[in-house]
Amino acid sequence: MEQDTAARTPLTLLGLGAMGTALARAWLAAGHPLTVWNRTAARAAPVAADGARVAGTAAEAVAASGLVVTCLLDDASVRQALADADLTGRDLVNLTTSTPGQARALADWAHQRGARLLDGGIMAVPPMIGVASSGGYVFYSGSRDLFEVHRGVLAVPADTRYVGADPGFAALHDVALLSAMTGMFAGVAHAFALIRREEIPPKDFAPLLEGWLTGMAPFVHLAAAQLASGDYVTGTGSNLAMMVAANETLLTTAREQGVSTELLTPYLDLMARRLADGHAAESDTGVIDLLLR
Missing domain, CATH: 1.10.1040.10 (N-(1-d-carboxylethyl)-l-norvaline Dehydrogenase; domain 2)
Structure with a gap:
């Protein structure tokens, strides 16, 4: 049942660098309806060919799904991408490499804008994503309840390891x-x-x-x-x-x-x-x- 529910869950992904593209392909291969956005629009073409819907703006991409994953260059890029988006009621999962302090501050920032946030630390390189035997995994921290809600979806690209309620613990x-x-x-x-x-x-x-x-x-x-x-x-x-x-x-x-x-x-x-x-x-x-x- 959990697998069936996870397979029907739509999500949005912001960021299509090497890691973001690997994540997108893993979710698409598992049958997830996926909306994507990237600052350089041309990078979306390969995943669009695989079935992703490409949004014209980050705000449009955020509006498309209740679950929004960010995999961008840095903490500043995440804030810039989400600046004009309505985050009310959204569940954000930040897979952008950051410091513990940045993760905690971003969680507060998201909460003030009506969203819940899980922070993640990816312990894998792009070729390991979506490969069950690769040994890659992702640390997650923040609300345990929020993690459990999305655990099935998050486990599609790589194994998951929840490390605590403190939003900074995954980065740490x-x-x-x-x-x-x-x-x-x-x-x-x-x-x-x-x-x-x-x-x-x-x-x-x-x-x-x-x-x-x-x-x-x-x-x-x-x-x-x-x-x-x-x-x-x-x-x-x-x-x-x-x-x-x-x-x-x-x-x-x-x-x-x-x-x-x-x-x-x-x-x-x-x-x-x-x-x-x-x-x-x-x-x-x-x-x-x-x-x-």
Whole structure:
């Protein structure tokens, strides 16, 4: 019954970049009546050929459906697109990448104009959208009741993960994971730089690097447990004193290989500060506390 109801639900989509177009095609393929709008009208042609109705203005597109999804460039673009629209009684789902603060402010802005808002953080790239086995998903935050009303429709392009009533939580989860990914990419870049001038084929080194990162990934569970308990010692294998002592080898090797240490030193400096503060027996979980301002 939920699937049948979801399949009949019309919706509007504002924004037809690469991600917006992927979302549109997923909803159209699932049989949803879809109205679309894009600032550059020509981008609507491919989804129009697939059956989407193209609105001439964003306000017209909003008027066409009770459920309105935005997937635009940034927070300012969302406000600009919706500026002239009558939002009374509309349910807005914002899939535009934003900050937690922007998401909270947008929820208040939408409420003042008579709409309800769910914020979303897409953890996927466009080719993963509409592919059940891709592993892609979307974080959602805001009213749980509103999420449940539209859950079936929202689950069509990608899996859904509701993360809380605070409208900023989807963006916060999104950015937190992306930040971790960025740090990982920095480590990968440094590792490849170390072998770059040697007769070590990157394609042979890559599986070793992948396996090592995968093996180290469970540290996140130790860190989470230590943060919850406040005990940064229990469960620790290599303590901070051992790691800081070993860090000099990392720096010396980089210098020997003619590689900049600029991707490593910010974190290593924090480890050294934590050690100097008298936390030799801890893991490096305590570094997290140094980041809080």
